[in-house]
Amino acid sequence: MPRNCIYNDKVARSHDFLNHQQLNKARYNELMAMSQVSVNEIIRSSLIVGSEFKRIELNEKQFLIVLFDHYDREIAFHVTGTILDDVVLNEKPSVQLWIWKSIKPRHKAMIADLSEQILLEYLLERFNIIASDNHANLQGRNFWNEMASIVIDKALYAYRFKRGSRSIHEIVNHEELVTNRCNLWGEGPDFSNVLLVLTDDEIYIR
Numbered sequence: 001m002p003r004n005c006i007y008n009d010k011v012a013r014s015h016d017f018l019n020h021q022q023l024n025k026a027r028y029n030e031l032m033a034m035s036q037v038s039v040n041e042i043i044r045s046s047l048i049v050g051s052e053f054k055r056i057e058l059n060e061k062q063f064l065i066v067l068f069d070h071y072d073r074e075i076a077f078h079v080t081g082t083i084l085d086d087v088v089l090n091e092k093p094s095v096q097l098w099i100w101k102s103i104k105p106r107h108k109a110m111i112a113d114l115s116e117q118i119l120l121e122y123l124l125e126r127f128n129i130i131a132s133d134n135h136a137n138l139q140g141r142n143f144w145n146e147m148a149s150i151v152i153d154k155a156l157y158a159y160r161f162k163r164g165s166r167s168i169h170e171i172v173n174h175e176e177l178v179t180n181r182c183n184l185w186g187e188g189p190d191f192s193n194v195l196l197v198l199t200d201d202e203i204y205i206r
Helices: 009-014 021-032 105-111 115-128 138-153 174-178 189-193
Strands: 051-057 064-070 074-089 090-102 129-131 157-162 167-171 192-201
Touching: 021 074, 051 167, 064 105, 064 115, 074 115, 074 157, 105 115, 115 129, 115 138, 115 157, 115 192, 129 174, 138 174, 138 192, 189 192
Parallel strands: 090 129
Antiparallel strands: 051 064, 064 074, 074 090, 129 192, 157 167, 157 192
């Protein structure tokens, strides 16, 4: 994945607008008008009063998982999932994720462990493979390194996967992540084809 995409327009278009209160509230109103399915059952941490966790299907290939804060009428947590057809394991497709989290103190305790719960419990059960976004900013890079470390600790599997060439490298320890010895992050447009892949099954490329 690209090492430095702090001002990348694709990052800005995907989720960074949610940092702006007016745009966040507009997105809240837009999504509240759409059909939703509750996924509150995947949350072990206590939700604050007036909040709900919902899944929204945008189309056959894309869905959202959103934590609505009805008290402030805004979004506290926003995940966009895109199903990828070119990475398949055990007849289940992979899902590529773009994740945004509120930094407000009011939301901090509630969303502290949400990413791990969503990725490693809810989504892995349904897709088997989770792929990172390919235009992460600095915050995103830290997030995906953290998720890979958790996966390694749980004796699951983390891989560097390059789309197109379909080359794959298993990341087996934390040192590979910290030192970037796995070459997961780098400069140049070619790194936009590099994804971090997390899975509960070993991957064999045929």
